[in-house]
Amino acid sequence: MVPNTDEVYGDHISNRFNDELLALKTRFLKMGGMVESQVESALQALMEGDSQIAEEVRAKDKLVDRMEMDIDEEAMLIIARRQPTARDLRLVISVIRMVADLERVGDEAKKIARFAIKLSEEGRTPQGYAEVRNIGTHVMGMIHDSLDAFARLDSEQALRVMKEDKRVDEEYQSAARALLTFMMEDTRNITRCMSVMWVLRALERVGDHACNISENVIFMVKGEDVRHTPMDEAERIVGS
């Protein structure tokens, strides 16, 4: 069991309850770290045309899936055993929602790895890779920051991640335009460019999941649901 050092979730009368909540948190962060490294490795495989790394990413996705199921079960047991309330309840509910997002990020990593293998078989090309690197770095930062916001219960940082999403969308649009230009210049590029396009699409989805995680962090900390909420309303909630 994790040491009982948490000031927010670790001060119940029942130490077992403390341990359970902290273990849930720790395990979620561990899954987060794993998913982060999956995306990073998938991008590395793509950039370096290394299908070996790509295969590893695909194999490791099973571990990510396993973790999702384990965390879900752990959360369910806490609800059954402890009937958590208030911030404890919000933690458990948020974790259940957020593991689904993490698992989807893992799936996107797997998808990128699949295209990395496909593209490496067709020989390397720099077309669109600069854009992939750009957006990849951006959304990996978002995932990292959203997990960090979770670990520190920092709703302001979570809000910053949510704001980043608009920029990712813009970057994605302009990257798609660039790839379209490549395809128009030479129709032989189309197959390859479409693969890169799918990778970009996957990365854009990763950004969306980072947003979802951040929304849940705000729910955990502030107790207000900011999904489907205009940004200025979310700002007001976080600021209050």
Added chain:
Amino acid sequence: MNTMSSMSSTIASEAQAPEEKVMPVVDEKPEDTVLEEGVTVGKPFADDPKFKLRDVEVLYGDSPAIKKISLDIARNEVVAFIGPSGCGKSTFLRCLNRMNDSIDICRVKGQLMLDGQDIYDAKRDVVELRARVGMVFQKPNPFPKSIYDNVAYGPRIHGLANRKSELDDIVESSLRKAGLWNEVKDRLDAMATGMSGGQQQRLCIARTIAVSPEVVLMDEPCSALDPIATAKVEELIAELSESYTIVIVTHSMQQAARVSNRTAYFHLGHLVEVNETSKVFTTPEHELTESYISGRFG
């Protein structure tokens, strides 16, 4: 806080989850929180209340048990009083039908109105008050009489029935409302003390509602009951709330969450927070409420 640096290492080595101290949501620990007299967060007031209670103080001798509590209880709502032992919730409940009168050293101050009339008016008929504001206690306390006589006792002394058949009707309808009729209809002459605990408690509820009260006060009505009897009583509370105002003191947070519309949290004689029950158990406003309902002290 070196969280950022430790987090970035999660990419490199996913095996090590961070074990850092996290930033607390609130700075105050429960024991540091100073309670201000007469200040309640949330929504303690209602339009057209059944009970209008203002600056209520209760003293046992010189020591205050209730400190300037103001609260409205709306018609046909279920209000749950929760809080750690000794917080004053039972004392406050007992003010509502003057059950504290029987304690010599107990003094009640402030304004306590039932339907706009002073509960503590010197001219008030306390027997009539208690017929309007009935009470169910923690331990089932049936009279050592038959099941029938337990329920018929109140209507008899209040002269609510002129004929035996009328009394029979009251007994049957009360037992039906209490969800007990089918279990006891064939043995109404049996001694009430021979029933199971859960049945006895529902009999006490039947006895309470036999005199057609407007309000039912319940002081931990399920603490001596098993889960099935508890579920039956809770079901009953839901049904009764359609025609009665119910105030329930409970040590079971889950019970308060299940049965009540509003929840009031008491702490050391203060009324700390009153809010919609759904809010209290998901996003309580006061730190003390949060600590109590989530099992952090109490």
